[in-house]
Amino acid sequence: xxxxLIVSLSPHEKGxxxxxxxxxxxxxxxxxxxxxxxYTFGFDAIKVVLLSxxxxxxxxxxxxxxxxxxxxxxxxxxxxxxxxLLAFNVPSNIPWWQLLAGSVVAxxxxxxxxxxxxxxxxxxALVGRAFMLASFPVEMTTWPVPFSNIWSPATDxxxxxxxxxxxxxxxxxxxxxxxxxxxxxxxxxxxxxGKVGGSLGEISAAAILIGGLYMLYKKIITWxxxxxxxxxxxxxxxLLWIIDxxxxxxxLFHLLAGGAMLGAWFMATDLVTSPMSxxxxxxxxxxxxxxxxxxxxxxxxxxxxxYSILIMNAFVPLIDKYSKPKRFxxxxxxx
Amino acid sequence: MKLKTFKLGGVHxxxxxxxxxxxxxxxxxxxxxxxxxxxxxxxxxxxxxEKGDKVKVGTLIGEAKGFISANIHxxxxxxxxxxxxVTDATGYRKxxxxxxxxGDDWEEKIDKSETLLKExxxxxxxxxxxxKDSGIVGMGGAAFPTHVKYMFPEGKTADTLVINGVECEPYxxxxxxxxxxxxxxxxxxxxxxxxxGKVDRAKIGIETNKxxxxxxxxxxxKDYPGxxxxxxxxxxxxxxxxxxxxxLLNREIPSGKLPLDVGCIVNNIGTAFAIYEAVQKNxxxxxxxxxxxxxxxxxxxxxxxxxxxxxxxxxxKLGEEIPENTGKMISGGPMMGKAxxxxxxxxxxxxxxxxxxxxxxxxxxxxxxxxxxxxxxxVCPMGLEPYLLEKLAEKDMFEECEKEAIVDCIExxxxxxxxxxxxxxxxxxxxxxxxxxxxxxERRQQ
Numbered sequence: 001x002x003x004x005l006i007v008s009l010s011p012h013e014k015g016x017x018x019x020x021x022x023x024x025x026x027x028x029x030x031x032x033x034x035x036x037x038x039y040t041f042g043f044d045a046i047k048v049v050l051l052s053x054x055x056x057x058x059x060x061x062x063x064x065x066x067x068x069x070x071x072x073x074x075x076x077x078x079x080x081x082x083x084x085l086l087a088f089n090v091p092s093n094i095p096w097w098q099l100l101a102g103s104v105v106a107x108x109x110x111x112x113x114x115x116x117x118x119x120x121x122x123x124x125a126l127v128g129r130a131f132m133l134a135s136f137p138v139e140m141t142t143w144p145v146p147f148s149n150i151w152s153p154a155t156d157x158x159x160x161x162x163x164x165x166x167x168x169x170x171x172x173x174x175x176x177x178x179x180x181x182x183x184x185x186x187x188x189x190x191x192x193x194g195k196v197g198g199s200l201g202e203i204s205a206a207a208i209l210i211g212g213l214y215m216l217y218k219k220i221i222t223w224x225x226x227x228x229x230x231x232x233x234x235x236x237x238x239l240l241w242i243i244d245x246x247x248x249x250x251x252l253f254h255l256l257a258g259g260a261m262l263g264a265w266f267m268a269t270d271l272v273t274s275p276m277s278x279x280x281x282x283x284x285x286x287x288x289x290x291x292x293x294x295x296x297x298x299x300x301x302x303x304x305x306x307y308s309i310l311i312m313n314a315f316v317p318l319i320d321k322y323s324k325p326k327r328f329x330x331x332x333x334x335x
Numbered sequence: 336m337k338l339k340t341f342k343l344g345g346v347h348x349x350x351x352x353x354x355x356x357x358x359x360x361x362x363x364x365x366x367x368x369x370x371x372x373x374x375x376x377x378x379x380x381x382x383x384x385e386k387g388d389k390v391k392v393g394t395l396i397g398e399a400k401g402f403i404s405a406n407i408h409x410x411x412x413x414x415x416x417x418x419x420x421v422t423d424a425t426g427y428r429k430x431x432x433x434x435x436x437x438g439d440d441w442e443e444k445i446d447k448s449e450t451l452l453k454e455x456x457x458x459x460x461x462x463x464x465x466x467k468d469s470g471i472v473g474m475g476g477a478a479f480p481t482h483v484k485y486m487f488p489e490g491k492t493a494d495t496l497v498i499n500g501v502e503c504e505p506y507x508x509x510x511x512x513x514x515x516x517x518x519x520x521x522x523x524x525x526x527x528x529x530x531x532g533k534v535d536r537a538k539i540g541i542e543t544n545k546x547x548x549x550x551x552x553x554x555x556x557k558d559y560p561g562x563x564x565x566x567x568x569x570x571x572x573x574x575x576x577x578x579x580x581x582x583l584l585n586r587e588i589p590s591g592k593l594p595l596d597v598g599c600i601v602n603n604i605g606t607a608f609a610i611y612e613a614v615q616k617n618x619x620x621x622x623x624x625x626x627x628x629x630x631x632x633x634x635x636x637x638x639x640x641x642x643x644x645x646x647x648x649x650x651x652k653l654g655e656e657i658p659e660n661t662g663k664m665i666s667g668g669p670m671m672g673k674a675x676x677x678x679x680x681x682x683x684x685x686x687x688x689x690x691x692x693x694x695x696x697x698x699x700x701x702x703x704x705x706x707x708x709x710x711x712x713x714v715c716p717m718g719l720e721p722y723l724l725e726k727l728a729e730k731d732m733f734e735e736c737e738k739e740a741i742v743d744c745i746e747x748x749x750x751x752x753x754x755x756x757x758x759x760x761x762x763x764x765x766x767x768x769x770x771x772x773x774x775x776x777e778r779r780q781q
Contacts, residue, residue, distance in 0.1 A: 006663045006697045007426075007676050009762055011748030012690075013348050013505060013669040017710065017755040019703050076703070118704035118756075222713075276709040276720065327718035327740060328343055328577065329590040 019117075022271070023077030025220045029211035030084050030266065036193075036204040040146045041092035045200055048092055048099065053083030055103035063112045078117050082106055085125035085266060088201020089259070089306065090132065091143045098136050102128040122313045123273045126306045141165070143197040162198045163191060163257035164302040191256040202259040212265035221269040224278055225285045229264040230255055232289025240297065248297065260292060263305035273313045280316075280323035288312040338543060340568035341578040344716035346749045347570055348670065350544055354508045354628045354635040359516060361639040362652045364436055368411050368643030369421045370396060372430045374683040375472040376479045377403030382432050388415045393442035393619050396432045399467070405480040405684075406470035407432075410621040410641035412440035424666035424673045424680050431681070434643070446616040451519050455527055455614070462531040462614055469613035470620045470684075474605030475499060475510075475574065476667050478685035481610070484600050485531050493600050496529050496537035497583055500552070500604040501567065501574040503542065504668025507688040509624040510604045512637045514541070514548040517608050522552070522559045524611030529561060532600045536561045538583045539604070542569045571670060572747035576601040578716050590743050605687075620684055625649060629691030631658030640682045646689050647678035663697030665690040670748050700757035711750035711760055717743045721750035721760040728767025733774055736767040742775070744768055 037045040060079040064072045086106055090099065106128030114120045133140045143162060192205050201208075215221045238251035254260065268274060268288055275284050288308045295304025373379035380397030390396060390409040397407030413436040420428035441447060457465060467482035487493070502510040514521065525537050539556070541549050543566050553564040567573055567582055577588045579601065586597040594601045602610075605623065612618040621642055627649040628635035638649050646666070650657065657664075657678070665672040666680065669690055678689070711721035719740060727735045741764060750760040 005661070005674075005676050006699070007674040008663075008699065009674075009759075009765065010665075010667075010672055010746075011670045011752050011761065012663060012665055012672065012674065012692060012697065013748075013752055014700065014757065015346065015348070015752045015754075017753060018700070018757070019706055019755050022706070022708065022755050073703070078706075116704060118706045271706050271708040274707075276707060276712050276722065278713075325712055325715075325718045325720065326343070327590070327743065328581075328716065329587050329592070329743070330718070330740075 019076050019078075022220055023081060025218050026081050026215065026266070027077055027084065029214045029218075029220070030081070030088070030201070032207035032210045033088065033201045033204060033262070034084070036207040037088070037092070037200040040203060041144065041200065044092035044144070048090065048094060048200060049084060049087040051096055052087035052090075052099055052103060053080050055100050056080070056083035056086065056107050059103055059107040060112060063108060064116075068112075073117060076117065079107060079111075082111070082124045082128075085201070086128045088262060088266075089125065089129040089199050090140060092200055093142070093144050094132075094139055098132060098139055101135065102132040105131040118272050120272060121316070122310055123267055123270045126267055126310050126313075129306055130310060143199070146197055146203070162302070163253070164296065188252060188256060191253070199259065202262045205256045205261045208261040208265050215265070215269070221265075221271075222278070222281070224281045225269045225274060226264040228282050228285035229268050229289045229292075230260065232286040233260055233264075233293050234289075236290050236293035237297065254293065254296065258296075258303045259305040263292070263309055264289075267306070267309050268312070273316060275316050275319045275323060277320070277323050277325040279325070280319040283319055283323060284312050284316065287315070338566060338568040339582050340570050341573060341581040341716060343581075343718050344714045344749060345570040345572070345578075346714050346752055348505050348752060350569070351505045351628075351630070352508050352511070352544070353506075354626055354637055355511055355545075357508075357512075357634070357636045359512050359624050359637045359639050360652070362641070362644055362648055364411055364439065364641060365644060365648055367416065367433060367435055368641065369431045369433045369645075369681045370407060370410065370643040371421060371423050371681060371683055372397045372407060372432070373423075374407065374478060374642070374685060375405040376477060377401065377405070379430060380404060380407045380470075382418050382430065384415045384418075384432060386415055386417050389413075390415060390434060391440045391442050392621060393445050395619075396434075399470075399480075403480055403483055405472050406468060406619070408470055408619040408621050409434060410643050411436045413437040422680060423683065424675050424686070426676070431643075445618045447618075448616075451523070452615040453523055455523075455530055457527075457614060459531050459533060462527055465614050465617075466531070466610060469609075469618070471606065471609050471613055472620070472684050473603055474609060474623060474684065474687070475603035476671065476685050476687050478683070481602065481606055484595075484602070485528075487595065491595050492598065493532050493534050493595060494536070494598040495584060495600075496525065496532055496534050497576075497580055497594070497599050497601045498525055498537060498539040498604055498607055499574055499576070499579055499601060500539050500541040500545075500548065501579060502545070503569075503571045503574040504670050504672075504687075505571075506628050506690045507626050507668045508628070509626045509637055509687050511545050511548055512626075513605055513608055513624055514545070514552060518551045518555050520611045521604060521607045522555055522562060523615065524607035524609075525562055526559055527610055527614050528600070528602060528607060534600070536563070539564045540567050540573070540579055540583050541565070542567050542573060544569045572716055572745065572749065575716065575745050575747060577745065590740060623682070623684060623686070625682055625686055626688035626690075627653060628688065629658065629661075629693075630696070631661060631691055631693050640686075642684060643681045645679050645681055646675075646686075649689060650678065658691060658693070660693045660695075661691050662694035663692040665692065670752070671746065699759070702758055703756035705756055705758060708755060710753045710755065714749040714753045716747060716749065717745060719744060721764060722758075724767060725758065725760045725763040728763040728770075731770075733767060733770050737771045737774070741768045741771050
């Protein structure tokens with residue numbers, strides 16, 4: 001027997017869960033979407049995702065090593081998630097230096113300035129994306145056509161409209177022009193599996209769903225946020241669609257197009273920036289879904305998902321304060 | 336049919352009940368035993384013997400002092416060597432009567448036979464008096480004096496007796512073995528308790544990881560009116576009385592109240608057996624079943640141990656040494672037990688087991704930042720917010736702790752067990768809870 005016995009308070013048993021398992025689990029869940037983006041955009045997709053991850057992890061490492069002079073925690077996987085999610089939110093032909101700028105804002109300002117993992121009020125990847133969209137509006141909204149010369153280095157950007165972009169510009173009638181050759185109706189199967197233009201990770205709802213179900217299975221997230229977010233978005237857009245189908249797109253389109261799926265499954269569910277109680281998570285998700293619909297339909301941007309989540313992030317402390325979990329023995333009446 | 340359990344929170348640690356199939360064997364009585372006077376919750380007993388006094392097995396050596404206290408009886412026969420301080424599992428020195436063993440003479444009034452006595456002759460009042468005289472305490476670990484539970488305050492009545500056969504702690508199998516080896520005695524004990532509490536039904540809750548115990552007891556319970564065995568889904572901390580009542584009866588004890596406020600008396604399965612022996616055989620609480628186990632041990636085992644025998648004698652009986660890579664020794668179970676630093680501590684009425692953990696198992700992980708995953712909130716069986724209580728307690732914000740109901744915490748440790756960042760949530764919550772309770776006491780005194 002060694003001479004050093006540990007004497008500490010109970011519990012003496014420790015569960016299997018660790019930060020690393022949670023974070024790398026999310027990375028695994030993001031892989032189906034990555035595969036689809038490589039299939040659609042080719043070499044550029046690999047390049048953008050790799051660069052983004054290297055930038056994000058590298059910046060976190062440099063800040064911890066030289067500015068904070070603390071232990072580095074890059075292996076916990078959270079910076080890698082931010083890198084992948086940031087890459088998923090940009091077009092595949094984004095210039096590398098713009099991606100670097102986005103990474104600096106995402107990790108440096110949105111995460112490390114607040115105290116690192118767990119302390120950031122806003123989702124770092126979304127802050128990075130919002131910064132890039134405001135700073136480089138042209139590059140951020142010029143998407144290459146899917147399946148065009150995908151294995152050769154990016155040539156001149158041939159832009160393809162995203163479903164939501166079409167909708168914002170030309171209304172419901174323009175939606176049919178998405179496919180080539182243009183047809184009258186939207187092909188939902190195409191949007192579902194991802195044969196449309198858009199940012200890297202948002203194009204295939206199917207791939208995101210696979211990743212999301214994996215996270216549910218691994219108990220990394222609970223179903224409340226994605227389900228309520230999407231239901232609320234569908235409800236809001238569905239109501240308007242029932243009122244005037246010639247003016248508004250149907251709810252299924254809103255669910256499948258753009259970043260709603262990616263946002264609902266991977267951004268809104270971000271553990272750090274979502275509420276703690278189930279009640280709070282539902283409030284957070286429902287309001288987020290409504291905001292997303294409102295921005296899409298009434299706002300000047302075609303896509304409102306990322307802003308809806310960022311805005312709701314700001315309300316998390318307030319939601320936490322007023323949505324306490326149901327306490328054992330509290331609601332019981334006694335003399 | 337869907338198995339019953341409590342609804343809010345809970346975890347399921349690996350069970351590791353490797354000693355479940357090993358029958359109980361008695362441990363040899365050593366040359367000297369140390370009987371601690373504070374084996375129960377409440378005021379320590381006062382020694383009533385002096386150096387040189389001759390005692391027999393069952394002789395009263397410590398007298399209960401105050402309402403919440405319990406008698407202590409000599410577990411051996413011999414001469415009192417001295418009354419002195421002895422370190423117990425808490426690490427503090429407690430008054431103890433140290434006895435040099437001579438032979439094994441029992442008090443004449445004790446019936447040592449194995450015959451099962453079913454007929455209950457005593458009246459409820461006599462039963463409660465006998466429980467009190469025999470020094471019976473809760474055998475689940477907290478060691479609350481049992482007779483107090485049956486002395487109802489004015490105007491209170493109970494309608495159900497809840498018997499805890501859950502044994503939700505990993506590793507421990509002492510209750511399991513008692514259920515398998517003494518089912519009739521337990522059921523008679525339960526009938527005695529029903530009579531004492533003036534209730535006409537009793538529910539024995541057993542988790543489904545002990546199917547043999549469920550079978551034996553439900554089969555035999557058919558002969559005992561009013562007793563029902565209820566299989567429960569395996570979930571920790573089902574053995575906590577609030578969670579057990581919720582699981583069995585779907586009644587919720589209000590915050591700050593006791594089981595009696597929802598018409599329940601809760602006792603452990605081991606207590607039922609002790610009450611049988613006390614009432615039918617006139618045998619005070621002088622021995623109990625203790626599990627000795629751990630991954631590093633070749634076998635482990637369940638032992639019938641006289642109170643006051645050092646824990647290391649169990650290991651001797653087993654014929655094993657403390658394993659080379661032992662990193663932690665626990666008195667009780669790994670979720671709520673106390674870490675001890677040597678095996679000389681004497682077994683007390685509340686010692687349900689000794690668990691030896693390896694170095695890898697006992698190492699505490701590096702504490703990382705809270706990632707707000709809300710796992711602690713979802714596993715808390717009391718519906719508290721451990722992450723918040725931890726922060727508040729850490730900053731000495733006791734008023735806020737009180738508002739967040741920190742005193743509701745049952746210290747089950749589910750939060751610390753689950754936390755992916757390995758934060759020691761319960762350490763901080765305990766600190767906050769103790770301070771809040773101190774503040775509340777001071778307020779009451781004013």
